[in-house]
Amino acid sequence: MLDANLKTQLKAYLERLQQPIELVASLDDRPASAEMRALLEDIAPLSALISVRYDGNDARRPSFSISRAGADMGVRFAAIPMGHEFTSLVLALLQAGGHPPKLDADTIAQIQGLEGDFVFETYMSLTCHNCPDVVQALNLMAVLNPRVRHVAIDGGLFKAEVDARQIMAVPTVFLNGQPFGSGRMEIGEILAKVDTGAAARDAAKLAKKEPYEVLIVGGGPAGAAAAIYAARKGIRTGIVAERFGGQTLDTLAIENFVSVMETEGPKFAAALEAHVRAYAVDVNVGQQVQAVVPAPQPGAHATVKLANGAELKGRTVILATGARWRNVNVPGEQEYKTRGVAYCPHCDGPLFKGKKVAVIGGGNSGVEAAIDLAGVVEHVTLIEFLDQLKADAVLVDKLKSLPNVTIHTNAQTTEITGDGQKVNGLRYKDRVSGAEHHVELAGVFVQIGLVPNTEFLKGTLELSRFGEIVIDPKCATSVPGIFAAGDVTTVPYKQIIIATGEGAKAALSAFDYLIRTPAEQG
Structure with missing residues (x-):
């Protein structure tokens, strides 16, 4: 063996x-x-x-x-x-x-x-x-x-x-x-x-934390880079996150992070955490942030409220909460999640060996998922809303060469069907003819992009129509003293290497803000 x-x-x-x-x-x-x-x-x-x-x-x-x-x-x-x-x-x-x-x-x-x-x-x-x-x-x-x-x-x-x-x-x-x-x-x-009793004990412990000069919300590539750059300035730095790694935890292969020829997402996430912990960063993981309250005036402390009732304070805050898989939002999706509706083809694909599945989404992630699944399952049906696939040409060519793949463009998913226990099919409408179709399936993989994690920020600072945090070239938000970085922001091209660069930039901007803004006395 x-x-x-x-x-x-x-x-x-x-x-x-x-x-x-x-x-x-x-x-x-x-x-x-x-x-x-x-x-x-x-x-x-x-x-x-x-x-x-x-x-x-x-x-x-x-x-x-x-x-x-x-x-x-x-x-x-x-x-x-x-x-x-x-x-x-x-x-x-x-x-x-x-x-x-x-x-x-x-x-x-x-x-x-x-x-x-x-x-x-x-x-x-x-x-x-x-x-x-x-x-x-x-x-x-x-x-x-x-x-x-x-x-x-x-x-x-x-x-x-x-x-x-x-x-x-x-x-x-x-x-x-x-x-x-x-x-x-x-x-x-x-x-x-x-x-x-863990939540209450944790809240009591967090309540004793001294205010930070830089408090980072999020543990993905942007948050990790921000923590490292802030800590290297010798200022009190804290990070609060549900977990380290962000979307990299759901990425199988990473082959485009400059200087790293090839790695896997979980390994990359572990390396991020190890790098952060090598510095004087106060790390608080397993925490869900519910709200951010801006400082009442420049130099005062902003407040980050946690789900367990605790509050953390920082003279500056860097928001790096990333994004998550976007739901297709049709009947049956929530009902059959983990019972045939899946979002990770690498993880769940083997469970559908020899069965028929669908992939919703014709971008790179959707086409890559369909190619991957085609080697495991009996048949893959790819559903794309637009009139053509959006993925790179080399991926589209590969997909079209596979004998057990059917592609439907101009197709609007209307329902994921099931028998009350598990998925048994998918309904879609032809956007040209208006005809409705039902495909019998055992599983549906949703691959239609990401949505920013900003629900807790509505009404706090300016968001784009897509829910992203609006930032300027220095990662500053519409609220003084609050910065943002990575996939959660309006910065174009959601890539790991861009997120890390933005995280570093946000930390440098926060430091610049601190040295130019006198701390509130008392």
Whole structure:
């Protein structure tokens, strides 16, 4: 299973083990069980602290547990954790073996102090770049707290379960047999949902924060760049965000960030966070901003209000809240979201293997999604509202060469249909003839661009008719002391490299504002 190079790398990692661990496999006669046995037989000889048994009696076969010898840790893979999940496997081995996690002491204490019994099940796919964050967070919780158990389940291996639970998006998490969440979740978000007192404790902690000279809202490329540039000026800098990475977390391949030949979105996001944390930046993640109250006069503090009731203050504020996938806003979209309506072809495409799907959107993202899906599913129908596809010519040519793709232009999506449980089709109207059509499908992938995250700013500062924050060439908004950067603004060309440049510019502009505006006394 593992080539010589991968064995060498894994052996080096396993030298960090501090305590013996035991892998216990539950196998059957499926080919996947033979693959799992081969993987475990490759791993065991790489460290004297690892032992393997094949007498497990878990109902899910093939699967294997990872536990510290003499303990009963609740970490299990009902999967052959290769691809994106290989890192999850390595971390689980190290953490079960006593290697300390990269987690702050407060979060560790919070996990260890959870009351109750928690049995998590995560359905994932090995091609999903969003799944590892969830798998790794829940595995770590299971290592740290004996009352937490977690199994990562490859939907491709356990198709009957996926169908029975009508899972049509990954990652999908169940807690104690009930739906818990879907999509990327970081450990702070998970803890906020299971620890009922977390919000109040967090708010009390944030309320004690001293005002910042620069307070950045958002943790994507623009927010990260702004934080780094502000901190390098030696001024008190804070960042508040729901998570680090922004839209890059949902990007599979990044090949146009100058000096980085190729990387993956989640890796890029992790690098952003690491770079920010290398400086004296007060990082507050897992926080949702509800409102921004401008300073009453120049030199005074603006106020950023959070969903948990806490307030943070800054002499300047940089808004870098980015954008999110745009909804098509037709009947059925919300009803069948995660039940056939999807937004990430890389993550959810494998769940539709051998089925018929549609892609809504003829821009680069839509055409790329259709090309990607065509290699997995039975047939792809692409729906474009305009009279021609908007994607780059090379992509359009590639799409048209595929035998299992049908393209409809001048087509207006009017409804996503379903049977009450999952998607079964899509209705569209021919904008030339007026004729209506219904296409039978198992899934619909929406790829029609982005919408800025500015709902909480309406009435606070000037927005464009598209909801973007209006800025001048120095990233200043219509409100003195408040700046903005990245995809949330009117700056053209929504690209990662442009967002980082705008973030740096916003920080420099904020610093210039600070040195030219005397602070309010008292």
